[in-house]
Amino acid sequence: MYAKKSLSASIILSIFLVVALIAYTGCEGSKTEPIVPAPTTPVEPPAPLVLNGYVKDAVTLGGIQGATVILANESGEILTTLATDNTGNYQYDVSNIPSARLKVSAAAASYGAKVVAATIDKDNYTAQVPTTYLIKLKGVTQSVSATSGGQVGTTTTESVTTKQVSVDVPPGALATNTDISVAPITVNNTVPLPATSNKVVTAAANFEPTGITFSQPVTVSFPLPYISTPGKTMSVYRLNPVTLEWETRGTATVDADGTSASTQITGFSSWTVADDGSISITSVNTNEPDAAEQVVAKGQTISHSYTPILSVTPKTGTVSEKWVRNIITQTDAFDDYDLRYDDQGNILAVSISYTASPQPPLPEEYQDDLDGDGVDDHYNPDFPTQRGTWVWSAVVQRFKVAVTASLSAGETSADVVATLKVYKKVRDQWVWVPKHDQGVGG
Numbered sequence: 209m210y211a212k213k214s215l216s217a218s219i220i221l222s223i224f225l226v227v228a229l230i231a232y233t234g235c236e237g238s239k240t241e242p243i244v245p246a247p248t249t250p251v252e253p254p255a256p257l258v259l260n261g262y263v264k265d266a267v268t269l270g271g272i273q274g275a276t277v278i279l280a281n282e283s284g285e286i287l288t289t290l291a292t293d294n295t296g297n298y299q300y301d302v303s304n305i306p307s308a309r310l311k312v313s314a315a316a317a318s319y320g321a322k323v324v325a326a327t328i329d330k331d332n333y334t335a336q337v338p339t340t341y342l343i344k345l346k347g348v349t350q351s352v353s354a355t356s357g358g359q360v361g362t363t364t365t366e367s368v369t370t371k372q373v374s375v376d377v378p379p380g381a382l383a384t385n386t387d388i389s390v391a392p393i394t395v396n397n398t399v400p401l402p403a404t405s406n407k408v409v410t411a412a413a414n415f416e417p418t419g420i421t422f423s424q425p426v427t428v429s430f431p432l433p434y435i436s437t438p439g440k441t442m443s444v445y446r447l448n449p450v451t452l453e454w455e456t457r458g459t460a461t462v463d464a465d466g467t468s469a470s471t472q473i474t475g476f477s478s479w480t481v482a483d484d485g486s487i488s489i490t491s492v493n494t495n496e497p498d499a500a501e502q503v504v505a506k507g508q509t510i511s512h513s514y515t516p517i518l519s520v521t522p523k524t525g526t527v528s529e530k531w532v533r534n535i536i537t538q539t540d541a542f543d544d545y546d547l548r549y550d551d552q553g554n555i556l557a558v559s560i561s562y563t564a565s566p567q568p569p570l571p572e573e574y575q576d577d578l579d580g581d582g583v584d585d586h587y588n589p590d591f592p593t594q595r596g597t598w599v600w601s602a603v604v605q606r607f608k609v610a611v612t613a614s615l616s617a618g619e620t621s622a623d624v625v626a627t628l629k630v631y632k633k634v635r636d637q638w639v640w641v642p643k644h645d646q647g648v649g650g
Contacts, residue, residue, distance in 0.1 A: 257303045259326055259335040262296045263314045266341035266548040266556060271296020275316040275342070278452050279326070282308055286451065302328050302335050313399060313452040314340040317418070320397035321452055321478070325543060341548035345414050347391025354382040364392035365552045366411065366531035367431035369467035373413045374429050381422040389416040393478065394553030395531065396538040399447070401454055401482055407443055408487065408535065408617045410434075411469075412480035418449070425472035430481045433531035434620040435466045442618075444471050447478035454480065485617030492541050492611050498629055499606035503639050504562045505599075519627075525620030532615060536626050541611045545630055564636040567600040574598050574638065588640050596642035604631050 263275040277290040277298045287310070290298045302310075307330045315321035319342040326337035352358040361374025373392045393412040401407050411430035436442075440462040445454035460471035460481045469481050520529050534553035536542075548556050576587035578595075586598050609628040615621060 256301050257328075257330075257333055257335050259300045259302045259310075259328070259337055261298055261312065261326070261337040261340065263292050263298070263316070263340045263342060264296050265319075266343045267550065272316050272319065272342060275314055275319075276449075276452065277340075278313045280311045280313070281305075282311075284311075289450075306330060310337075312337055312340065314342065315447075315449070315452055316342055318414075318416075319344055320393055320414075321399045321447065322397070323399045323452075338543075343397045343549055343551050345391035345393060345397075346551045347389055347414070349387050349389040352377050352382060352386055352388045354384050354386070355379060357381060358388075360388045360390050361429075362390055362392065364411070364413075364431055366392075366394060366433050366528050366534065367467070368434060368526055368528050369431050369465075371429070371431045371468045373411065373431060375415055376427040376429070377422070378424060378426065381424045381426055383423070386417070386420070390414075391416075393480075394534050394549065394551070396534040396549050396553050397551070398478065398480070399452060399454065400538060401445070401480075405482070406484060406486060407482035408485040408615075409480050410442065410483050410531075410617065412478065414478045415476040418476055421475045425474050427470055427472050428479060429463075429468050429470040430460065431468045432462070432466075432481075433528040434525050434618065436462045436469070436483070436618050438462055438464050438466050440618075442469050443482045444473075445480045445482060446473075447480075449477065483618040485615070487535065487539055488614045489539060489541050490612045490614060492609070494607060494609050496608045496610070497605055498608040501603050501605045501634065504602045504604055508561070519625040521623045523621045523623065525618075527617075527620045527622055532622060532624055533626070535615070536611065536613055536624055537628075539611075539613070541613075542609075542628070545609070545628065562602040562604050562631075562633050564600050564602040570598055570638070588642075591640075591642070594642050596640055598638045599641050600636065601639040602633050603635050603637055604633050606631050 263272045263277060264270060265272055271292065273292060273294045273296065275292040275296065277292060279287045279300060281287060288300055290300060292298050305328055308328050310326040310328065311323060312326050313321065313323045322340050322342055324338050324340050326335065328335050348360060348362045350360045352360065357377045357379040359374055359376045361372030364373050373390060375388060375390055377388065391414045393414055395409045395412065398412050401409060410432055413430065441459040442462065444457045444460050446457045448455050458471060460469040462469045473479065520532050530553065537547060537555065550556055573589055574587055575584040577583060578585040578587060586596060588594060588596060606629055609630055611626045613624045615624055
């Protein structure tokens, strides 16, 4: 009896343990494993966005070493001042600068100064700046006696007179005998005045040695590009070599015949005389084709003459057409054409190599096994028996750029039409280059 009870108890205990085990296993199986976050892959920071530019001699196209380059934002705040290397190159990290247009000013010893615009595009992560071309100034150098003084001068091409741009050094102004240099600067070979000044540069010149000071003022005289009123005063500016901006330095007085203006200065640098005036661009047409399209082979260059055709209709006064041409080609209307000038302001020819975009795969309709060797050859469906090669090429075309403007300066005003012929790439395409005198079976 006792054995039966023990057996029954054992069976009941076994059943209980099995049920408990099943229940426990079910509970464990229904539990949710804790979520372990996947390790995060560190995001690679974008490569630095670098503005990469060059300052070159406008004639030789060689890089200018040691040129001063100043980058400023649209409000005029200077971001940095750089110096070019032995190739004329400068670089600046603009990764932290928002999309904007930057003013890039450049100058070098014995050269003019120029301003170009750099474009920072954060959406496409690009930074572009055109090459800055500076012209080496040409003038005259003469030794001036400290005891007796003297005058140094040279002619300019932007005036209505044969008078010279000159400096008159009085006796005793110099501590020792000194070589004095005077070089005229055309208005398109220097930095413009701020638009807010409501002034236009009428004449500019560089006097050296830069930094020299005189014990008493010296007189500088600037020939004018139009006849002005005798006794009238014009504004005088000095180019600050640190900021490359014009700074007000008093006034100049128009001489008795109205063809030049004179002022006194106590130090040398680049100086300019400016008159009340403005340049208003009334229209710009850049999309009028002037010649047939032209395919440019790889490595081929096209020479641009870039000689502007200028029509000046004076409304009041007599004005130098060369001065008008130079001042118009310095405006924003011509910013996109990478113009460079000689020391008289004439636009120099350039040779540009046009490059096609990265080559896409050759379309299937341009391929066929012409030899029966199992390898596709280049094939032209329009000339099925002709052997040749498809070449991915740039296609360029010459366009006429027409700019109309209204100019007023002092006693003169004029309507101006400036026309420039330029080449532009219009597209890339496959171009068939036949192998002459060779058919499919050749």
